[in-house]
Amino acid sequence: MTCRELSEFLDNYLAGELSPDVRGRFDGHLGECPDCVVYLRGYRETVGLLREMGRDLKEEVPADVPVELVRAIVDARKR
Numbered sequence: 001m002t003c004r005e006l007s008e009f010l011d012n013y014l015a016g017e018l019s020p021d022v023r024g025r026f027d028g029h030l031g032e033c034p035d036c037v038v039y040l041r042g043y044r045e046t047v048g049l050l051r052e053m054g055r056d057l058k059e060e061v062p063a064d065v066p067v068e069l070v071r072a073i074v075d076a077r078k079r
């Protein structure tokens with residue numbers, strides 16, 4: 001699996017919807033690619049932030065909001 005493929009499976013991975021075969025290749029790539037481990041961690045945090053924001057704001061946050069934008073919004077709300 002390549003880094004690009006991994007990024008495409010992230011949503012399904014976090015939702016626990018990967019087939020055992022894909023899941024195995026996904027984990028295999030994580031075992032040899034520190035960059036993707038960092039990416040996955042950041043992605044997971046962002047998804048968590050979006051859920052919290054959605055709960056706070058009582059509105060749906062679009063799934064295609066860029067990570068950078070979400071971080072900027074969260075930072076702004078902390079101040």
Ligand SMILES: [Zn+2]
Pocket residue numbers: 002003006029033035036
């Ligand atoms: Zn990678």
